[in-house]
Amino acid sequence: EDKVVQSPLSLVVHEGDTVTLNCSYEVTNFRSLLWYKQEKKAPTFLFMLTSSGIEKKSGRLSSILDKKELFSILNITATQTGDSAIYLCAVEVDRGAGSYQLTFGKGTKLSVIP
Amino acid sequence: DVKVTQSSRYLVKRTGEKVFLECVQDMDHENMFWYRQDPGLGLRLIYFSYYVKKKEKGDIPEGYSVSREKKERFSLILESASTNQTSMYLCASRNRDSLAGLYNEQFFGPGTRLTVL
Numbered sequence: 001e002d003k004v005v006q007s008p009l010s011l012v013v014h015e016g017d018t019v020t021l022n023c024s025y026e027v028t029n030f031r032s033l034l035w036y037k038q039e040k041k042a043p044t045f046l047f048m049l050t051s052s053g054i055e056k057k058s059g060r061l062s063s064i065l066d067k068k069e070l071f072s073i074l075n076i077t078a079t080q081t082g083d084s085a086i087y088l089c090a091v092e093v094d095r096g097a098g099s100y101q102l103t104f105g106k107g108t109k110l111s112v113i114p
Numbered sequence: 115d116v117k118v119t120q121s122s123r124y125l126v127k128r129t130g131e132k133v134f135l136e137c138v139q140d141m142d143h144e145n146m147f148w149y150r151q152d153p154g155l156g157l158r159l160i161y162f163s164y165y166v167k168k169k170e171k172g173d174i175p176e177g178y179s180v181s182r183e184k185k186e187r188f189s190l191i192l193e194s195a196s197t198n199q200t201s202m203y204l205c206a207s208r209n210r211d212s213l214a215g216l217y218n219e220q221f222f223g224p225g226t227r228l229t230v231l
Contacts, residue, residue, distance in 0.1 A: 032217050042118075042204065042222040043157075050217060088157065092217070098210065099164040100145070101172065102220060106156035 002027040006089050006105035013112055017079050021108045023089030024071040031100060033065055033072050036088040038107070043088055046074070079112045086110075117141070118207050118223035126229045133192040135226050137205030145208040146188035147172075147220065148180065150201040157204065163188055195230045202227050 003026045013019055023033070032050045036043035047056045049065035049072060056063050060079075065072045076083055086109050090102040121136035137146065147162040149172075159172030163182040177199060181189045188207075192199055206220040 034219055036222075041224045045219045045221070048217060048219055090157075095170065097164070099162070099170055100208075101159060101162065102147075103159075103173075104149075104157040106154065 002091070002093060002103040004089055004091050004103050004105040006087075006108050008108060009106065010109040011111070013079055013110070015079060015081060015112055015114050017112075018075065018077045019079060019110065021074040021076075021087050021089075021110070022071065023073070023105055025089075025091045025103075026070060027091050027093050027103060029094040030067070031092045031094050034090045034092065034102070035063055035072075035074050036090065038086045038088055039084075046087075076110075079110075081112050081114055084110060084112045118205055118221050120203075120205055120223040120226050122226050123224065124227050124229075126231065127192075127195050128231055129196055131195050131230075133195045133228065133230075135190040135192075135203055135205075135228070137188045137190070137207075137223055138186050139188075139207040139221070140186065141207070141209065141221075142185065143207035143221075144185070144210045145220075146182065147206040147208070148178075148188065148190045149204045149206065150174070150199075151204055151225075152201050160190065195228075197230050200228060200230045 007022045035046040047063045052067040063074045086107040089105040118139045148160045149157045161180040179191045203226045205223040208220045209218045
């Protein structure tokens, strides 16, 4: 059974802090790992990682994948109240015949207080 | 911009009713997905469809069925709604991978919060 585990499940920080969110996985037929941010409604895409050791960066957010140790981290520097959200990690696996499935972790709820 | 729309934001139904949740995407994506999201359990895949008229069970298909007669539309059906199907339902779509081997991400709709009384 495919498994994706995120930690911590929740986190409260002050504005300006740097946070690291963790995601580990055990899956069959790994294709990619994705990070999403979910505020009040639909998850919005942040990053897709397919290769080990290559950092993806977007503004204050960055992420990296380690395919040997089967984990990824999402870093947010200089946090702002607008970063408050649930951060979802998902791993895409190949189900064969051109179909691909995402397995999600339970998410990390980040609260940034002024 | 990719747009995934869902027919209702909020829905209240009674136990035993037949419920249809509709999802439409406007980007000609081949793959479409239905998830439910519950506190403490995260997003779980119910069904997905990798092409028109094709469907595959996800991790929790019991009590649900789906229909994909047209490429842009994917319907989730609760044949006889039960209280344990009260949840947030999210639809997503994804284009197939490019010929260059680049993978594509899933795009999500705004969700339908279903309450079954």
